Amino acid sequence: MKKEYYLGVDIGSISTKGVIIDNMNNIIADDYLWTEGNPIEAVKKLINSLYKQAGDVNIVGVGTTGSARYLIGKILNATVIKNEITAHAIGTMSLIPDVKTIIEIGGQDSKIILIDKGIVIDYAMNTICAAGTGAFLSSQAKRLGVNIEDFGEIALKSKNCPKLSARCSVFAESDLVHKLQMGYKKEDVIRGLCNAIVSNYLNNVAKGKRIKPKIVFQGGVSKNIGVKKAFEEQLGEEVITIDKGHLMGALGIALIAKKSDSRINFDFNIKDYNFKTVGMECNGCANNCEIVSVYKNDEIIDQYGNKCERGIYNR
């Protein structure tokens, strides 16, 4: 019998992550690339890269998660489509079984997941504010003329850190400009920004949650060592970042796909197909639902976004 493999894809707002795992939960191929506002192209590139690493393996389960999970799930013919909270928790627990708190800051949302005895007992996601932390950081890096990858290193150089307003990213930004114009050094302002992000997170997302060690910090922002340091300072606990922290969602959804019963024969040729999406407004009633139709080689494979039966399947 051929060996069975599972594919997990996590399509976030900023980056697209994918892994292939085998029966023993070993990652045999993984990749991480920018979504660049085009999830379909990003996934095609991802599948291509995974194909090059793993070869033509027999994939029997496919899971998708992240904000574009429905669209990509339809395209990849996924066996499971699950939200990223469950996926992240399961992925992280498979590597660090005794994790108690997962701090996750991504491009568009931040969340906290509390785990006890191997199950998720509570979680919270940013409500109205604290959104777009990763996106905010990268736009500020651009303003300051530094590479987002070097952001954390620069922050560590700072010896004296100004207090930036952390209430909201709009205030943080104007405060940041103000501090720069006052004559603060760039590295000090960057460190202040890292601190502001952490206190915003602790005051908004993690409000009222008991943060117990072991604490794992993941998501794109976890690559920023300055933010990690700021978390350790403010929590007074050690914060662990995993090398493959950015892959946890993809790994988790691959594990869920493995656990679920449904099986498919995954076809790597998907990378050569021509996918097209058409968004339209249904004018059936005053709701004006935005319906998205997904085409595979000019053949309609799915439509979604409608609130009622009206307006579906009419091109």
Next chain:
Amino acid sequence: MKKVISFPNFGNYYIPLKTFLSKITKCKVITAPKNTKKTLELGSKYSPDFVCLPFKYTLGNYLESIECGANVLVQAGGGCRYGYYGEIQDKILKDLDYDITFINLMENGSFSLIKFYKSAKRLNPNLSFINFIHNVLITLTAFICMDKMDHYVRANSKYEINKGTLNKIKSRFLDFIPNNFSIIKMIRLYKRNKQDMKFNIDKKINKSTIKIGLIGELFSLIEKSSSYNIEEYLMNRGIEVKRYTDITYLLIGKRFNERKILNKSKRYAKYKLGADSSDNIAHAIELAELGFDGIIHLKPFSCSPEINTVPILQRVSEDYDIPVLFLTFDSQYAKGAVDTRIEAFIDMLIMRKENNLNEERILSRS
């Protein structure tokens, strides 16, 4: 000019309300078009940006009803900012140069039945007080029957033999309300349909699904279009739902339960917190004691009584070990974000439940 009456959408209660208003005023009554995106857009356009969501929806309802020919508008009120809706909406509509009569049923901060009677009498001079009260009682009966039926559907939809039958029976019941507008007929109608429902469920199936309690602000709970139909979403997934807040509770139950509520929430709040805050705390505790798996708390953006409840509910959640999901609805909120949160919440509750069952099994074995 012929008077045409209209009132804002509030769940399914428009059905008896429409009949009631036409009986007592003898005028034409139209219902506002169903809440859609356009309703909210219209309402938001003329509302202060930071006002709570129900204000925007109800103002949108008025504007759409006026388009359909209404010229007499009715607004009720409650114990929070809701009590001021009528006056402000009246002013906004007058500022927009609409020639309308606005009937505000609030007087000195509380709902006044006498004022209601006087306003109705102005529209229909032949209305006697006895006749008015008689119709009020019929409407209350209709409300109670509807709420009881809703309650039954929420608790039993997971036992349905064929998916959707309970809701079908319910909507048939709702259709028959206007033609059975008397106390005895209403009760008979209710009993007949309830019996019908009992034949369509089988208590042996789906015993172990999770149970979720819905608490929070009344408009988000009752006018489901303002909170993305969360209740239906949960019931469609075979989850048992319990919701205390309905019009029967608000009009009758609340008055008689005040002592009990304060007693129950004593540990967290010594005094009454205004609007439905104390009720929600007490209900959260009760849900935990009843063995519910989780609680979803709904509120519109900037609803101050419910914002007060949030930190207390976080304590309740910790003390009673029951997860609470807080959702806030606004005119600018994305559906995707709500879906992700609810989906994750349900996943978590299922995982917790399975884990608890496993632990029990291990304990009973040893």
